[in-house]
Amino acid sequence: MASSDDLSGRLLAGERAALARLISWAENSDRRFPAALSSVYGRVGRAWRTGITGPPGAGKSTLVNELASTLRERDRTVGILAVDPSSPFTGGALLGDRIRMEDRTLDPGVFIRSMASRGSHGGIARATVDACDVMDAFGFDEILVETVGVGQAEYDVISAADHVVVVVCPGAGDGIQAMKAGLLEVADIIVVNKSDVPGAERLAMDLEEAVHLRTAGPRHVAAWVPPVVQCSAAKAEGMEALLDAVARHREYLQGGELEATRARKRAEQVQRVVSERLSEALWGELGYGALVKSFLDAGSTPYDVASDVLSRVLAGVPVAASGDRAGETGASAS
Ligand SMILES: Nc1nc2c(ncn2[C@@H]2O[C@H](COP(=O)(O)OP(=O)(O)OP(=O)(O)O)[C@@H](O)[C@H]2O)c(=O)[nH]1
Ligand SMILES: [Mg+2]
Structure with a gap:
C-alpha cells in the first residue's frame, strides 16, 4: 500500500501516475490524502485555475479541448479536470477529431482527468479543490475545470477557480434562461459558443x-x-x-483582490473539510445515528430530535470559549 510520503515524493518528481493516484485519494476521501497534500503544499499557488460551466451541450468540452490546444501553442502546460462529465474527454463522444485527442494524451504537457460527483457525498467541491491543488503542485501552468449545469453544486465547484467562464449557445438551452438562473452573477467571462450557428450574434447582444x-x-x-x-x-x-479576456481578468485580479480572494477560497475549503468530517464523525464513530433512531422510535419529531442532537454537539465544542475569534477568516457560511 502506497504511503503518503511515497506518493508526494513521486508527484514532485513529476510522475503522472502519482498525480492520478493522489486525485483518486482526494475523490475517495482517502485518509492518506491530507498528509500527502501537506508535503506538497509549498508548491501550490503557481497555477491559474479557470472554471468552465454552462448548460448541457453548450460545447464546454469542445471549448476546453480547443483552449488546451491554444495554450499548448503558447507553451503553457495544462491540467484538465472534467467534473461528472456527460460527454467524457476520452472515448470519442467529445471529439470528432480523435487523432488530435490521442496526440494530446501523449503530450506530457497535458493531463486530463474526469471526476464523478456520485459517491463523494456532496464533497465534490472539496475534492475538486484538492485535485486542483495536486495538479498545481505537480506544476501545470493552467488548470481548466469543466462542470455541467447551473445549480448550487456546480457553482460551489466552479467558484473555487480564479476565473469563471460561463458558456452558452444559441438555441436549445437558451442562454438567457441560463443567465436568469443566476449564471450572470457568477461569470467573469461569458462565452457565446457555436457562433457558426444562427442566433449567436443576437444572443451575444x-x-x-x-x-x-x-x-x-x-x-x-x-x-x-x-x-x-x-x-x-x-x-x-x-x-x-x-484567452485575451482571461488575460485581462488575470491582470484585474493581480491589480488588487487576487491574494485576498484566494485566501477566502482556502478558508471555504477548510469549511468544506470540517463539515464533511464532522458529518462523517457524527453519523459514524460518534454514534449519533443510533441515538436519532431511538428518539424517533419514541415518537419525537425530526426537529425535536435534531435540536437534541445539536445541543449535545454544540455543548461539546466550546469554540467561543477557546479564544478563537469567529468570522476572522472572512469565509461565509452560505
Ligand atoms: N455548431 C457547433 N457545434 C458545436 C460547437 N462546439 C461544440 N459543438 C457541438 O455541440 C455538442 C456538445 O458539445 P460538448 O463539447 O460535448 O458540450 P458540453 O457543454 O461539454 O456538453 P456536456 O458536458 O454534456 O454538458 C457536440 O455535438 C459538439 O460537436 C460549435 O462551436 N459549433
Ligand atoms: Mg462536456
Missing part, C-alpha cells in the same frame, strides 16, 4: 445588454464587467479572443 444593466447602475459601477466573447469551439475560432 442580449447578454451584453444584460451585463450592462447589471454592472452599470446609477449608483454603482462594477470594477469588473464580464466581457461577452463569441467562439466557435468546433471550428477552433475565437480562442485567442477568449
